[in-house]
Structures are given as C-alpha cells and as structure tokens.
Amino acid sequence: MRAAYARFCWLRGQFDSGFGVARVHVLSPGFETPNGGAFLFPLVVWHRALAEGGIDLKIHATISDSLTDCDVLVIDSKFHRDRWKFGAEPVVKEFVELKRRSSKLVYFDTTDSTGCLQAELLPVVDLYCKNQILRDRAEYMQPHYGQRIYADYYYRTDGVEDTAPLYSNAVADQTHLSKLRVGWNSGLANYSAFGPYWTSLYRRLPLPPILRFSRAFVSPGKDRPIALQSRFGLGQGRESVTHQRRRIAERLAGRVPTDKLRRLAYFEELTRSWAVLSPFGLGEITLKDFEVFLTGGLLVKPSIDHVETWPDLFQDGETMISFQWDLSDLAEVLDRIEANRSRYLPLAIEGQRRYRDSTVGTGAAERFCAHVKQVWLH
Secondary structure, eight states: OHHHHHHHHHHHHHHHGGGOSEEEEEEOOOSSSHHHHHHHHHHHHTHHHHHHTTEEEEEESSOOGGGGOSSEEEEEGGGSTTTGGGOHHHHHHHHHHHHHHOSOEEEEEOOSSSSOOOGGGTTTOSEEEESEEESSGGGGGSOOBTTSHHHHHHHHHHOOOOSSOOBOOOOSOGGGGGGEEEOOOTTSSOOSTTHHHHHHHHHHSOOGGGOOOOOOOOOTTSOOOEEEEOOOOOOSSOHHHHHHHHHHHHHHTTTSOOSOOOHHHHHHHHHTEEEEEOOOOSSSSOHHHHHHHHHTOEEEEEOOTTEEESSOOOOBTTTBEEEOTTOTTHHHHHHHHHHTHHHHHHHHHHHHHHHHHHHTSTTHHHHHHHHHIIIIIO
C-alpha cells in the first residue's frame, strides 16, 4: 500500500510540476493518523492552488535520491514517530544527512499539544513548524511535567503524579526559539460524520477528488433542546494528561452524561445541543472542536490563551467561551450561557463562520497558500 501511495505522489508531482517556481518536497508516511492526515489534507485538496501560487509540491513516502532535489524539504514528524523509541541519535544523524543534502530543511511537528518539542532537532533544522505553539516561547526552555504545560499545572497545583513521569525536552539555546513557526492545526480536514470514512477510502484509493472539506454545516440558530453536551473518553494514558477530563466528568455528574456514543448518534446529539464542552485531550485543541463548529453548537473549552495556532478559530468571547483550568468558574459559566442563549448565539455563529471561511469559503485555498509561503519560504 505504501508503494502505491508513493507512486501516486510521484505521478501527481509530475503532472503539476510545470506550475511552480519554488520546489517543495514533503516526506510523510501518509494518512496513517488523524493529525498526520490533517497535515496532508490541505496540501492534497489545495494542491492546484499551491502550484498556481508558486509552490511546486511533491509528496514522498520514502527517502530517495530525488527527495532532496528541491528548494525546501519538509519532514512530517509522523515519518519518524516510531523510531524515537530506539534513541534520538540515529534519527538526528539522519536529519543531519538530509540537511547536508538540502537547501532548506523544515520539520513539521504534528503532535497534539503545544508543550512537547523534539528539541534535539532544533540545532539541525532551519525551521521547526508545529500545529500549535506556546505564545510565550521562553516556556520551551523549561521542562514540563507530563510533557504538557497543563499537565505540569495539575502536577504543581493538584499534586497529580504519573506512574512513570515524563518531562518535555527543554530548549537549551535561546537562539533556537526563533526557528519555531506556527504551521496549521488539525482543523483543515473533513470532520463531518462520514469524514473518517472518506479518508479511509483515500488511503486505499488515493485519488484527490475523494478528499474534500465538509459543507454539512448545521445552523447554530436551529432548535436545540439539549442545553449542554459533553462526551469524552478518559482512557488517554498518563494521569497528568487525563486529570482535567476526570475532574470535569466529576463536576458534570448528575447534570449531563459524559460517556461516549457511537459516531452517528454522537453527531445527531451534537446537532441538537446548544453548548458543547470540549476538554483538553492529548492536546489543547481536539478534533471535537471542529465537529462543534460544523454542527453549530457553542464551543466551551478550558482557557487556551497560551496557545498560538492557525487558523486561529479560538477567540474567547468571540467564537467560544472558556473557563479556568482549576474549574473554579465552570458552573457559573455553564449557568450563564444556558440562561442567556440570545446573548451567546452570535459566538456560535461567528465560530462556525470562521471555520467555514477557513475550509470552503471564498479564497480559503489562496489564504492557505499565502500562509504556507510565509512560513516555509520567507
């Protein structure tokens, strides 16, 4: 299957190669994970717009002699995901060789949270892109418990400890922080009820028309008899990462069910829900956030004021409502938005409008192209 994917990437690159002026090669294992798929999704869907905007893009599934025959080489972090467990040295050595053969080497980190960097690569690569980045870059010079800034918060404030503690790798050289760039978050994919099925089909039959952004938007102003929805799992590894979800589940007990549903039932419930509480998962931004924008509910999240991302859909008081990490204001926030639906409806409308504009709106492809050029080529 990977060979077929590589062959398709090569053929597509040959077909479109005449349009570009900056040759960009991307090394990726393909649509094997949700975040990896969301990284590739806009590159495939908007491939023509990228070419017309001056980017001759080719996606490679393997390392070959032709991989570095480009102006910019971008490495999807999922390509080496399973190799770090054997030690950083061989991975770093491979990057050193790729850098030696490349004009410009870019690493695109598609891990979930803001907090964890592969800091060993910063001395090697020219740019380090990430789905979402800490606004205060200096935070990366400190190790964080649980490899996340919010896990570190619960470790310090609630005394939450993991069975096998892990810390994020601190950046040793402050000058390397200037290499950090915001790429694009996982919102640029299809998060409709049947979105994963289309992506799964594309993995088996990689024809670009199969991939498309969803247009199945549900009006925020429709009748929504369910005041609050909040479905989420608790089995996500370390206690410091799941602690927030467990505490929220405790606070919501007796108010709303939090156990997970089958996908179609879950989406049907979303369309009937006024507000949807979306806790942090393995990262601050979760796929549920984009499902909420599609289905028209009011997104309610723990504060993400510390996060810089693109598209920046998460504006407290404009596109969503947030609450404090210690949950001290959670009940008040939920009561307020339920009692004042007319006041908060414009936020749900604006959140959906911005998400629509970022995916299927007029000029969305061109704005993405401009962002890519700003991040990778300047």
